[in-house]
Amino acid sequence: MPELYLLLMKMSLADETPSALAARHAIAGLSYQHLGQHKTAAMHQTKSLRALQTVIGRLAAGDLEATQALRAMAASMLLNIFETLNFDRSPLHWTIFFCGCKKILNLFHVPHTTYEGDPALILDWIFYHDTLYKFSERHWYPRHPRLVQLAKQEKIISKAKLSPMRHIILPITGCSLHLLVLLSQIVDAVHDRTDPRHLSPSHLATIHSLEQQLSALTQLPSNRISAALNADDNKHAHEPAAGLPPEESAETRQAELYRLAAHIYLLRVARAAPPTDPTVLALVDKALDLLRRSSPGCSRPWPLFVVALEARTDAQRRVVSDALRDGLARRPLGNLQIVRRMVHAAWVQIDLHAESGTGEDVMGVYNTVVSGLRVPPSFT
Known part of the structure; x- marks a missing residue:
């Protein structure tokens, strides 16, 4: 994910504002954690959290530019990741930071909008985590209130519903946005075995529809963006270029593994095959x-x-x-x-x-x- 790494470094070194400092100390905390220097890592985590609290205070007062909000979301994500990797030591819960990130995002996101550049990169990063946290919540007992709340929230995607860019394999996620959308829907289709909805006619119809969508899903490598956007047939301007099968590569193999895993999970867990x-x-x-x-x-x-x-x-x-x-x-x-x-x-x-x-x-x-x-x- 070199693009994301470069963006995070650029954000953290941009200036001395609280949002940049929050990102900078969060990166330092992750770095020291990787080196096994846990006390120093915790110190930077605390400094990042204090800076982030200052940013959130300004946000509540309505005094926050979009650039500052983007940095605040990045810092929240970094603190969230710090907790997921430090879960054996820290008394904190990663959902604290992810819920905070989603609150900032909900204030600035415009529905049905296609984002590009730095905002798209951050939104895709958040959407990836949001989808897989939903999976974790589905199988976690007892249900954590924050996780239940997160799972129910609408997922925010950087690309409009009919954008062909949803079929591009992203380095951040390892698969396409469309696959993640389907995965979120598959998790919704998993019911407890005692739930009267389980294997009801409507449930089986949902599973069948998701199977068909997974079978027809095309995920295009990132170097084929222009091919997806310039499909010859204007009738299919909003569909992937189906006549151009992606070449075998580490990128496409990983995306295909995601698709196969989603199909396996749908059949084995949702349908109880x-x-x-x-x-x-x-x-x-x-x-x-x-x-x-x-x-x-x-x-x-x-x-x-x-x-x-x-x-x-x-x-x-x-x-x-x-x-x-x-x-x-x-x-x-x-x-x-x-x-x-x-x-x-x-x-x-x-x-x-x-x-x-x-x-x-x-x-x-x-x-x-x-x-x-x-x-x-x-x-x-």
Whole structure:
């Protein structure tokens, strides 16, 4: 995510205003945390928080420019990430900072608007976290009030509904905005097994519609933006250039893994399909094949987690373990460490079900391993 890194550095070094200082100290806190200097990291976190409180005070008074608001959102996101990576030590909860970020965003966002440049970059970053936090909330028990509130809030997207840019694979997310929109809808389609809506005719119709959309989804690599925007047929000016299949690359493999994982999750958790379902087996085989062929590997926690919970044989689990190892080598400060812990716990649960012959509802496995941590995990 070099574009985002450069933007955050530019924001933090822009001037000596509280919004820039908030971003600067948040970056310093993350840096010292990465170095294992936790006291110094906490000191910078405190300074960032104080600066951010000053910005929020000015916001409440109506004295805040758009540039300052953008920096404040960036600082809130950085403090949020600091907490997700420091969840074993800190008494704070990452939702404090993410809820604050969303409040600022809601004040400045104009609905049905397509944003470009720096604002789009920050909005896409927030939307990515917002979608995956919604997934975490769905499987976290007992339900945290802030997470429930976040999950219910409307998701803010940088591109208007019919914009072809929604089909572009973004470096920040590893997939397209359209895929994230579908994932948010898929999480909404997951009901408790005792819920009267579960597998009702309307529920099955929703699942079928989401399946069709996932099957037809095209995600274009970022270097094909012009192809998406200049489709030959004007009738399809708002659709991806379907006649131009994306080339095989690390970027497209990762986006395809997201799509496969979303489809697997839809069938296994929303529809409660068994692991032996032929469609599920075919999707899992494709996902594992992608992981085998991906080099240096996938470093995105969410699709790895979903695919890992479908690995039953030793050979399949070796593929997942290798992908987790390679991902951790690339992102040692990310959330893959937590995901690896949850994957191993899930495999134990799945094996116990298999040995006892009691059968397995994978939603129960999701609920158990996600709720097994001190705070709701982040899959970003």
